[in-house]
Amino acid sequence: MSPIQLEVRNCNNIDSAVISLAQEKLNIKFAPNGTGKSTIARAVLLSSKGDNKLLSELMPFRYRKNNPENKQPEVKGAEALTNIMCFNEDYVSQFVFKQDELLTNSFEIFVRTDLYKQKEQEINFLVSNIKQLFVGNQELENLIATLKEMGNAFKLSKTGIAKTSTGMKGLSAGNKIEHVPHGLEPYTQFIRSKNSVNWIDWQTKGYEFSELSDNCPYCSSHAADKKDKIKKVGQEYDKNIIKNLVAIIAVIELLGDYFSEEAKSKLKTITTLKTGLEQEHEAFLATVKTQIDSFIGKLEKLRLLSAFQFTDGEKVAEKLPEYKLDLQFFTELKSSKMLEAIAQINGSIDKVIEQAGQLQGKINQQRSEMKNTVQRHQKDINSFLSYAGYRYEVEIKGEGERAQLKLRHADHDEHLSGGDQHLSFGERNAFAIVLFMYECLSKKPDLIVLDDPISSFDKNKKYAILEMLFRREADSCLKNKTVLMLTHDVEPIIDTVRSMSNIFNNLTMASFLKLSSGQITELPIAKNDIQTFAQICTTAMNSNKDDIVKLIYLRRRYEIVDDKGHGYQVLSNVFHKRVRAIDNREPKTLDGKYPEMNSSSFSCGCAEICNELTSFSYSDIFSRVSDKYDMVELYNTSLNGYEKLQIFRLLGFDVDSSVIRKFINETYHIENEYICQLDPAKFDTIPEYVISECDKIVSEVQV
Template identity: 40%
Template sequence: MTQLSVVVSNCNSVDRAEISIHRGRLNIKYGPNGLGKSTLAKAIVSQIRGDDTLRELMPFKNRGKVGASPPSVDGINDMASALVFDEEYVQQFVFQKDEVLKNSFDIFIKTPDYVAAMEAIDLLLSGVKQALANSAEIEQTISDFKELRDAFGKSKPGTIPKNSKIHKAFGTGNKTENIPLALKPFETFIKSPEPSKWIGWQIKGNDFLKLGDNCPYCSTPLLAEGQKEVALAVEKEFDATAVGHLNTLKAVIERLGKYFSEKCRENLEKVTKTKIELTGAELSFLTGLKADIDGMITQLEGLRTISFFSLRDVDQISEKISPLKIDLALMDKLDSAETRGIIDPVNAQLQELLARVGKLTGEVNKHKGKIKKTIEANQDSINAFLKSAGYKYTVEIVAEDQSYKMKLVHQDLSNHLETASRHLSYGEKNAFALVLFMYQVLSENPDLVVLDDPISSFDKNKKFAILHELFQGKASLRGRTTLMLTHDIEPAIDVIKSTKDIFQGAQPSASFLSSREGNVKEVPITRDDIQTFAKICRANVTALEDPILKAIYLRRDYELRNEVGFEYNLLASLFKGRPVPTLQTATENRDMTPEEKQVAEASIQEEHMPGWFDYDALVSVVNDTNAIRSKFLATEVGYEKIQLFRILNIDHDDDVIRKFINESYHIENEYVMQLNPHKFESIPEYVIEECLRMLPPAQTVA
């Protein structure tokens, strides 16, 4: 099916709407604000995503009402994904702190070709990675090595800072292994699994000993000589934090024990159980151990993270891989059977990889070349748009660790803008966001693309530049099912009429939406429907039968053509209800002579069909409130209702409504191209309702 008939029911102010969506085409839905275009978009997207948000669109009038029909959308059951451009998209996805668009790597770089190339490279590296993965304990081992390394603090080679965890734990002797005689009564607690907790708890109670001679924990009298001193001795001999470090490091060393050489384990046993301050030789042993641990961590991390990204900027890949082989002869403190059980298989795989380093180099370089072309194509396209739209910004896609990110640059600044949202205007943000959204669509390939009033706020040149970028060319939304909702007629004019050849690839269709009493009606817009308002007025003068309505459009036609002579003045006098028409010019303000009136009548008759224009007969209708009231109720066209309402000369009590009726619609009609208001209902429903409210009651004829 190439066309979907979508029915939206019971969503916010929309009781029912039927709209068509053509697959693989740009579908423009144009209509005034307030009729529910955004509601239609939300309802359709909610139904597609199945995220249970459709129920949130329940109309207020139905909430809490038993048996009320729930919101529903029919006709799009075979669509499974949708992407929406609206204000929320701009706020959530565009202009992140460190990149222009969230997940710019996934959107601009991670194409199917990219994924395939990464898989080919990963296959070549899989032997090394698998050798590491086969060691179930490797992650814990690396973590333990790092914890032991960090315990040395930020030391210079050959030194151990006194504020480091390892110096605090063992530097002055291990008193948990060598408990002073006076503290033997506490041996059970000091040698418990977590002695630091007990020591901390015991020390806290010391502040209360001075309050009396009873134990602050059990209230037992401390009468024997020296009992208080014994209690206080714990604080003198032990530091709870240092003991905590000691206990933790002991556990780490025990877990790592099998990776230490036999000699290293013996030396560690001595160091960690020494009674006195560490000697120079013991400190030298520890710093040597730290050096071996540093080297092992560097090697293992390098092996674990070997990938395209770690090889991306390397000129000679063999020179990057060769040093990753671990030589335990140079790390003799870590030379054990268990260590070799991990290292030997990895070294063997590295040797095999070096035998195929030529193929690996070729794959990496080929991948780099494709990425470079992708980056250049994306940058050039976006920057060409920015230039054509008159923006002083460009974008750059730069390499980062394990990724690529899009950055923003201003032509007057050499560095990237870290906080783009602070520098861009509202219009600039929207323009950027729209083009970036297009690339996200190209990346994710949704079933439906929704553009909710995307370009109404831009000037004409930028509107066209954005439309051109979105729907012209191969790297665009051309050929995708796109629903554009707008209250701006210009997109329809551009793609349907004035520059339609440029947008043929998008196969655009346009419709006009209007709403009355909760029912949204759709009327297709064809190329011939977009006309100058002067041409529209003349067509209506010819087509309509009611002489008052014909005169309404004819007066507007004279005004648009700036032909404000006798004919225009005669029509203006008619709508003022003047029995004797007047002539008002820059130099005159007087009654028309009978001859002037006759000439004007004859001219109107001759140019616009004879037999329908009789000034005296029509002015009597204008002055008949019942007649004008009946015509107001009879027509279904909002524009005509407003003009008839103006004839009644009712001063509306609301300044905003009065301005709309008397001025705003006329100003809007000054656009070069318009839709015929007799066919396309463009007057907001609330304005018609206000006119109806102020309509005088039918008058009884005496």
């Protein structure tokens, strides 16, 4: 399978970056902070959305005002990656740790597996006779929609129909469209028109201007004698009440013959009352409302019929007859037209009842798969939490689509709400990345991006997370998925490529990203590139490097093995440019200084160094490190940042920035806590900005 070649251009600090992704493998890209790892992750993610406006957010600042070549952020090679998921800070804040559950949509992620979906399809096939009636059946859809509109027009309260219901608002004052108030008869044609609501609104708005003149605000003719009549329109009619009245009458007319004859007659009476509703009218409307809501509820259950409507242990053959629609319990809807509408539905239920045995078997299989899946996920997550040292457990509560991932502390019986208020920063990130993995398994993205996911964890937790993500069965983790991990932490590479490559099934590809003048280049990291520092020093000593550089590596090797003997003392003295060597192993003298190194120890130290570098001469090396111009030339000819920093420190320049100074000092001495590491001469991990600062200082020396 050919690797994916991604090219990122003109994004933040990156002018150009070309990276290679091996498909169905973990691709670890190691780089120092400031290289542009998060920019690569964001650029690739935004490009998958196909919206150049989103990608334009990454426009380098230097091009935002002055861009004569019209350079634009772009990503090439990702055209086939339409579905990309990225783990970063945005994911943690947006998608996990909700109030009622740890992760949004727990059912889709943890329960609805491929096998579950297969059983779901088989169940849907068996009940398709019922569900198919709701597909493309416009008459049935219209009936359900109109019944819902009728039901929603009336809200029930403890005492009956709520006065605030839109239907009650429309009927409470009687039907003033049918019964036009005395004195307003000339307006009957307008009041009973289809646009009566708009006319009432128009009429009442005009009256607001009547105080300005005796003339009509619309035609300017004399209208002083008509003001009272115009005013009465506003007093008798409220456009919102009329709007509600018109709406409820229209709904009742649409339902028409779906109501029983008696119900139609009563509704006709209620909607044409001259005055407001009486108690018996409201009681009848409450009955209609209750029956409609119940009827719709049964129809919706049929439309959404699934295994979850059958409780555990429930007999399908006994449950299905309850879904049939019996109009003797819906007396207000008992009409020949409604009987005709539900005949097909009841007939389809009878056909499913004939297959109740098969349906029961499929439901039992699906339920068993769901239980096994839930138990497996709970066990895997809780095992990870235990191995990583977190005193929390998770539990998937609720059946089917109501399933939610809940959090519980080991010392507390009750579930905790959310996670933000209980979990530390590290705990939140650990939970988040594991939950992200399960979401990836559910959504099956083309590419999974992990933006510095585990750098903040200690060694045990890092390995526990790597094992959870990549070391289990392929259908339960990210193994065999195309994954891009961007990190400034070399330890995942040491673990997966060298120390435990056999455990990780050699499915990891690693490389180093180097940023130089806006260009990111990629250097593959092989197993033999990960060495002990003693091996790195030996390689350097056997190379054609300058003798001073070789001695720098030798001094580092002494430090690595904690050998502060004669050889180390000699090297320390020559690098500190001491004419007469001192011995800091001895107690200080009365004047607070270390004594001189005795000649025997000094000779032994020189001999020890000569065993490693036969050309070593204290006086020659002393002369060279004391010659600023010689050292500047050596600095300028060095090919990697690591060796440049070692030479820079020997130059003894004052560095104003405490940050740069600290970086140089830590690089000069032992700062690597790992047994193994990358050869700093080959993998130039020194940030570009540090070398740039050193270059500025060195450039001031006239050679």
